[in-house]
Amino acid sequence: MSTLVAQSITRVFGRFTAVDHISFEVGEGEVFGILGPNGAGKTTTIKVLTTLLPLTSGTATVAGFDVTQQPAQVRAVIGYVPQLISADPLVTGYDNLRVFARLYQVPRAERDARIESALEFMGLSEFARTPVKYYSGGMIRRLEIAQALLHRPRILFLDEPTVGLDPVARDAVWGQIERLREEFRTSVVLTTHYMEEADRLCDRLAIMHRGRIVASGPPSSLKADMGTPGATLEDVFAHFAGEGLDTGVGFRETQRTRRTAIRLE
Amino acid sequence: MAATPSVPAVGLGRRLATQLDRTFAIVDYEVRKLRRDPSELLLRAVQPALWLLVFGEVFTEVHVIPTGNLTYLQFLAPGVLSQSVLFIAIFYGIASIRERELGIIYKFLVSPASRISLVTGKALSASVRGLSQATIVYLLAIALGVHPSLDPLDILGVLVAVVLGASLFATLSMIIASLVKTQERFLGIGQLLTMPLFFASSAIYPISIMPTWLRPIAYANPLTYLVDAVRKLMIPASTSVFPLAVDFAVLLGATIVLILVESRLYPRMAQ
Ligand SMILES: Nc1ncnc2c1ncn2[C@@H]1O[C@H](COP(=O)(O)OP(=O)(O)OP(=O)(O)O)[C@@H](O)[C@H]1O
Numbered sequence A: 001m002s003t004l005v006a007q008s009i010t011r012v013f014g015r016f017t018a019v020d021h022i023s024f025e026v027g028e029g030e031v032f033g034i035l036g037p038n039g040a041g042k043t044t045t046i047k048v049l050t051t052l053l054p055l056t057s058g059t060a061t062v063a064g065f066d067v068t069q070q071p072a073q074v075r076a077v078i079g080y081v082p083q084l085i086s087a088d089p090l091v092t093g094y095d096n097l098r099v100f101a102r103l104y105q106v107p108r109a110e111r112d113a114r115i116e117s118a119l120e121f122m123g124l125s126e127f128a129r130t131p132v133k134y135y136s137g138g139m140i141r142r143l144e145i146a147q148a149l150l151h152r153p154r155i156l157f158l159d160e161p162t163v164g165l166d167p168v169a170r171d172a173v174w175g176q177i178e179r180l181r182e183e184f185r186t187s188v189v190l191t192t193h194y195m196e197e198a199d200r201l202c203d204r205l206a207i208m209h210r211g212r213i214v215a216s217g218p219p220s221s222l223k224a225d226m227g228t229p230g231a232t233l234e235d236v237f238a239h240f241a242g243e244g245l246d247t248g249v250g251f252r253e254t255q256r257t258r259r260t261a262i263r264l265e
Numbered sequence B: 001m002a003a004t005p006s007v008p009a010v011g012l013g014r015r016l017a018t019q020l021d022r023t024f025a026i027v028d029y030e031v032r033k034l035r036r037d038p039s040e041l042l043l044r045a046v047q048p049a050l051w052l053l054v055f056g057e058v059f060t061e062v063h064v065i066p067t068g069n070l071t072y073l074q075f076l077a078p079g080v081l082s083q084s085v086l087f088i089a090i091f092y093g094i095a096s097i098r099e100r101e102l103g104i105i106y107k108f109l110v111s112p113a114s115r116i117s118l119v120t121g122k123a124l125s126a127s128v129r130g131l132s133q134a135t136i137v138y139l140l141a142i143a144l145g146v147h148p149s150l151d152p153l154d155i156l157g158v159l160v161a162v163v164l165g166a167s168l169f170a171t172l173s174m175i176i177a178s179l180v181k182t183q184e185r186f187l188g189i190g191q192l193l194t195m196p197l198f199f200a201s202s203a204i205y206p207i208s209i210m211p212t213w214l215r216p217i218a219y220a221n222p223l224t225y226l227v228d229a230v231r232k233l234m235i236p237a238s239t240s241v242f243p244l245a246v247d248f249a250v251l252l253g254a255t256i257v258l259i260l261v262e263s264r265l266y267p268r269m270a271q
């Protein structure tokens, strides 16, 4: 059974359709990527799947629970790292995790061990007692992933996990996502507009454009389907969306992405 | 498609205990944040001190406000205590706005904690700040010769009233934050609200000397009930407007209603 099944999901804001009847499935231990330019509807897709936004129409189940009918059960089995920075700079890494360990009802006796192993897994043990305002961008992202893993979710949603990170920090995050799949068979849904990220991490990919999935499949077959030897994902994207990645960027989207990037510096 | 997995049948008592534990997880977290920067609390104590020292002393001299058998300072101290609780709680919503601008709020909302337990946790966290204010004003009152009641039951009553009052105004503040969403508009509305709440209450003068048009507003103002309860408990010789039971019932009832409203609005902060 697929860990996630989305059937014709749609989200409308006023008269604007941000997510337009898209369907996809994500299997156990699979890393599924949603690749698209700013404003494509990636974040909106993640928000409806994580119960933050009600669906306008369509259905989605996560680990068998319906996101509209059983939001509480869905929340218990998912982990989520938002596009914006979600670690609190005022407290330590440890305290950032402590509150969530309790919200997720990790048994009291196990809490400390669980927090420590999550920090360890993300390579942050040394910095557990440091206030997050002294963390680098890469460390903050890793802390956020650590937090999202505390309750051993069946599926992890990562919204642009490496935006604003330098290549070294980006590589570290990629490595950890790969380990997660290997060691725990956690399913991952990630959004990105980095071709390289999509290529390296994702078992399957959906190319999203203006609220629709315009192509999907493993990166290798998407490229092979182009018929031109040496085709890149960039070419695939240009083919399906009819334009490059750098179009359709409004003020609001740019401001939001930049805000994330600035805070990560 | 596979059948929906069955949800384990968990008793209501167990579920309530779980949500209550989550509420206290939030309180614990907020108190940890406060402990990292206690300077705010000390700064906040300056204003009530000025009210008591300057306003209180001057109006004690001029005898313009009829306070019956109490000195003006005795009448004023509970009002200043309540007012300081109002002031510290009414801007509490700024924390929600900050958490929205960072992405913190999303993570609380995707956690399995019920919206009511999240909101109640935030409201109770605000009351920790209220309690620290109350303590300072109480000590000031003692120092100024107000002779507040030191009976443990009276003090306990004041603490409960402060927790309720702070939760009430903090939740009202979070409701405003959920509606306006931006810091600028929030601060504007907060400032607009504070003074009317303060002046249309019995904090610094009795309702009996208010113009008649103002009295219905005073009766609809939750601050009036907080002042009334705190005054009766802190200065037992005072005459209260309502029985204590009414004061507490109004404070509790209004807090519950506001928490229910905010639990519906809070998730919209993530949309
Ligand atoms: N709450 C909202 N109200 C109105 N419109 C919205 C809302 N949220 C998103 N939108 C619009 O929906 C569209 C898709 O937004 P979304 O955030 O899902 O895009 P995205 O693919 O995540 O882009 P980015 O790469 O910039 O993060 C955008 O045009 C955006 O302006």
Ligand SMILES: [Mg+2]
Pocket: A042, A043, A044, A083, A159
């Ligand atoms: Mg986005």
